Amino acid sequence: MAKISPMMALPVVVFAGFVGLAFVGMGREDPENLPSAREGKAAPAVALSDFPGKESFANETLRDGEVKLVNYWASWCGPCRAEHPSLTALSEEGVAIYGVNYKDQLGNAQSFLEELGDPYAGVGRDENGRMALDWGLYGVPETYVIDGEGTIVLRFAGPITAKVLEQTIRPAMEKAAE
Numbered sequence: 001m002a003k004i005s006p007m008m009a010l011p012v013v014v015f016a017g018f019v020g021l022a023f024v025g026m027g028r029e030d031p032e033n034l035p036s037a038r039e040g041k042a043a044p045a046v047a048l049s050d051f052p053g054k055e056s057f058a059n060e061t062l063r064d065g066e067v068k069l070v071n072y073w074a075s076w077c078g079p080c081r082a083e084h085p086s087l088t089a090l091s092e093e094g095v096a097i098y099g100v101n102y103k104d105q106l107g108n109a110q111s112f113l114e115e116l117g118d119p120y121a122g123v124g125r126d127e128n129g130r131m132a133l134d135w136g137l138y139g140v141p142e143t144y145v146i147d148g149e150g151t152i153v154l155r156f157a158g159p160i161t162a163k164v165l166e167q168t169i170r171p172a173m174e175k176a177a178e
Contacts, residue, residue: 044134048124057122063150067176068096070144074104075112080141083159091119099123147176
């Protein structure tokens with residue numbers, strides 16, 4: 001019987017390791033749900049530049065006793081465009097949504113809102129991404145459900161679709177209202 005050298009066995013061992021990691025990853029409850037260290041904690045400080053012609057928001061806004069959303073978006077973000085009708089529908093229902101325009105050029109961001117409408121009760125610019133770092137942003141779009149005391153109840157990474165709205169965002173808003 002021929003002996004297998006350690007060098008010949010290495011690829012098999014590495015492959016087996018990858019297979020093991022894949023099985024562990026598939027066992028997760030929701031593979032699209034990214035963990036957030038911020039949920040259950042106070043929302044980090046709001047540090048935004050003005051968005052000309054728009055109402056801004058501040059730390060106090062997030063602690064005004066009402067449930068609200070904070071939505072990070074950018075004009076260059078395709079999924080932000082896709083989720084915009086869901087944000088508009090929420091806004092028309094009276095949900096306060098505060099927008100953070102992330103690393104965007106002002107003219108492009110203004111054109112985005114002019115074209116699609118402005119669902120935001122307040123909006124500011126995070127030109128260099130510093131606020132996003134403090135909030136633990138993975139990318140845009142990303143939406144946070146904030147309770148009336150300013151605590152993050154949910155962080156959702158990705159576009160808010162009709163399904164996400166009904167199965168994730170609305171339940172989190174109900175929880176935040178308790």
